[in-house]
Amino acid sequence: MKNHKSLIRRKSIGLILAAAASVVLAAGCGGSSDSAGEVIVYNWGEYMDPDSIALFEEETGIKVVYDEFETNEIMYPKIESGASSYDVVCPSDYMIQKMIANDLLQELDFEQLPNASANIGAQYWEQAKEFDPEGKYSVPYCWGTVGILYNKTMVDEPVDSWSVLWDEKYADNILMQDSVRDAFMVSLKLNGFSANSMNEAELQIAKESLIAQKPLVQAYVIDQVRDKMIGNEAALGVIYSGEAIYTQRENPDLEYVIPKEGTNVWIDSWVITKDAQNVENALKFIDFMCRPDIALKNFEYITYSTPNDAARELIADDDIRNSPIAFPDLTAYQGLETFSYLGDEGDELYNNLWKEVKSQ
Numbered sequence: 001m002k003n004h005k006s007l008i009r010r011k012s013i014g015l016i017l018a019a020a021a022s023v024v025l026a027a028g029c030g031g032s033s034d035s036a037g038e039v040i041v042y043n044w045g046e047y048m049d050p051d052s053i054a055l056f057e058e059e060t061g062i063k064v065v066y067d068e069f070e071t072n073e074i075m076y077p078k079i080e081s082g083a084s085s086y087d088v089v090c091p092s093d094y095m096i097q098k099m100i101a102n103d104l105l106q107e108l109d110f111e112q113l114p115n116a117s118a119n120i121g122a123q124y125w126e127q128a129k130e131f132d133p134e135g136k137y138s139v140p141y142c143w144g145t146v147g148i149l150y151n152k153t154m155v156d157e158p159v160d161s162w163s164v165l166w167d168e169k170y171a172d173n174i175l176m177q178d179s180v181r182d183a184f185m186v187s188l189k190l191n192g193f194s195a196n197s198m199n200e201a202e203l204q205i206a207k208e209s210l211i212a213q214k215p216l217v218q219a220y221v222i223d224q225v226r227d228k229m230i231g232n233e234a235a236l237g238v239i240y241s242g243e244a245i246y247t248q249r250e251n252p253d254l255e256y257v258i259p260k261e262g263t264n265v266w267i268d269s270w271v272i273t274k275d276a277q278n279v280e281n282a283l284k285f286i287d288f289m290c291r292p293d294i295a296l297k298n299f300e301y302i303t304y305s306t307p308n309d310a311a312r313e314l315i316a317d318d319d320i321r322n323s324p325i326a327f328p329d330l331t332a333y334q335g336l337e338t339f340s341y342l343g344d345e346g347d348e349l350y351n352n353l354w355k356e357v358k359s360q
Contacts, residue, residue, distance in 0.1 A: 038063040039281035042078075042086040044268065045070060045223070047142070048289075049301035056288050062281050070222065071179065079104055079273060087276040088285055093267050094181070096138050097131040097341035105271050107136045112283040115290035124307035128267055130338045138269035139286055142304040144241035145265050145328065145336075146182060147258045149225070151251075154235035162190040162259045165236060166209070171216045175228060175237035178220035180354040181339055182264070183210060186238060189261040189335060196340045203353055210357045220358075229254055240266075241325050242304030248325075249303075256325050262335015267307070 045068040053064045067086070069075040072095040078084050079099065091099060099105050110117055116139045124140040132138045150159050154173065157164075165174055165186065177183055185195040187206035197203060218234055225237040230250045239247070244256035270286045272279060288294060295311035305326045306312060315321035330336055342350070 037061060037281070038065055039278045039285045040065040040067070040085055040087045041285065042067050042069060042075065042084075042089045044068065044090060047090065047268075047302055047304075049297045052289065052294050052297055055294070056285060060281075060284060060288070062284065064285070073180075082275060085275065085277055086273055087278045087282040089271050089273060090141055090268050091271060092339070093128075093131040093269070094339035094341045096269060096271060099271065100132065100137055101341065104274050105137045106274050106276065106279070108139065108272060108286075109283060112280075113139065113287045113290070115287045115292075119290050119292055119295070119308045119310040121307055121309040124267065127265070127338065128269060130340070131267075132269075138271050139290065140267050140269050140307040141289065142242070142302070143265070143267045143307050144305050145258055146177075146185065146238065146240055146263050147244065147256050148236060149229050149239040149244050149247060149254055149256050150236045151229065151232060151234075151253050152255055153253050154232070159236075159255070159257050160260050162186050162261055165238070166190075166213050166216065168216060170235050172218045173235035174213075174217050175225045175234045176213075176217050176220050177225070177238045178222055180350050182238065183220075183354065183357070184350060185264050185339075187213075189259065189263060192261070195262075195264055195337045196342065198342055198346055198349070200349070203349065207353045207357055211360045214357065214360055240304070241328075242302060244325055245303040245320075245323065258328065258333055260334070262333065262337065265330065265336045265338055267338070268304075 039062055041064055043066070053066060056062065057064055072092050075089065075091060076095060076098070079086060079089060080102065120140055124143060125135060128138055128140055129135060148159055148162070148164065155170070164170070165176070184203070184206055187209045188195050188197055188202065190209060191202070191205050193199070193202040193206065221228070225239045226243045226247055228234045229237050229239070230247050232251070239256070241256065247254050248256070270289065272282045276282055289298070290308060292308060292310035292314055295306050295308035296314045299306040299311060312321060312327070320326060
C-alpha cells in the first residue's frame, strides 16, 4: 500500500518538507501542548489540497506542521521509535491494525468529531471494522481499489485479468508496484489465492510467478506509474484507482480495470498517535477534514475516492460523481479483499520472499 497506500500522488503541495521534518524533530525533543496552537500531521505525499491546510489554520488559528511519507513501511518505524512527535497520521488499513496491536494509537473522542460521525458513509465504517473492529481508533479519509491501467493504442485485446502482466508481447512495457504487499497481491490473485495468504506453499508459487514475470517488467515503481502511463512510456501498469482517474484526464487513451480474479480494496484513515502532544488540535484537524466542503476540495485535488457521502453529493460533474472508477459498485466484483496485518512473522515472511524476487 497504498502500498497506497506507496501512493505518491498528483501535484506538489508547495510545503518545504525538510523544514517541516526539522520542526517535527524539534517538537519531539522539546514537547508541545495544545496551548502552543499547533498540530503535527504525517500524511502520504501530495495527499491533500494545500488550501485545506491554509483554511484550517485561518479558521482555527492552529499552525499545521506537515510532513509526508512514501509508504506505510517508512512511516511505521518513525511512529514506533517515538523519535518524531506526530499527532495525526494517515496509515492504510493493515498498518492501522498493526499500530493498534502494538499500542501505538489512542482511542478517539467521537463527541469531538461530529463531521466524521455525520458525513462518513455507513459502508466505510463497516469496511473499517476489518482493521479497527470496534471503530475506536480511525476515521476513513480516502479509499479505492488496485487495478490495471492500460493504453488502448498499445494493448490489442480487452484487459480483464492479471495474466496480461505476464504476456511476453508486452515485455519492457509493464510497470509493477514497488511494494511487497501490492506485488504479492497481484501474483496471489493471479494464482487463485488470498491476498492475505500465510500459506508458505501458496506464497512460494506467488514468488515464482513474480520471478518469472521479472524479465518482462520495465520498472518497479511507485508514483512513476502515473507519469509513465500518461507519457505513453509503458503499455500496462498496476495502479491505484485514484491515480487512474487523474491519468485519464491527462491521457484519454488510458483505461482502468479491476481484474476478474479480484484485488485489494483499501482505506486510508486518520488516527491519533498514543504519544500525541496536541490531542485537542488533532481532533479539530480530523473533524475539519471531514467537513463536506473540505472533503470535496481534497477529492478534487487528489482524485482519490472520498468516503464522505455529503462531499460526494456536492460533486458537480455527474460523470465523476457516478464514476465506476471513483465509486465502483463493489458487489459487481469477485475476490475483493482488504489487506490484513499478518503479524511480525507474516511481515518477515513476505519481506524475505520479496527480497528473493528483487535479487533475481
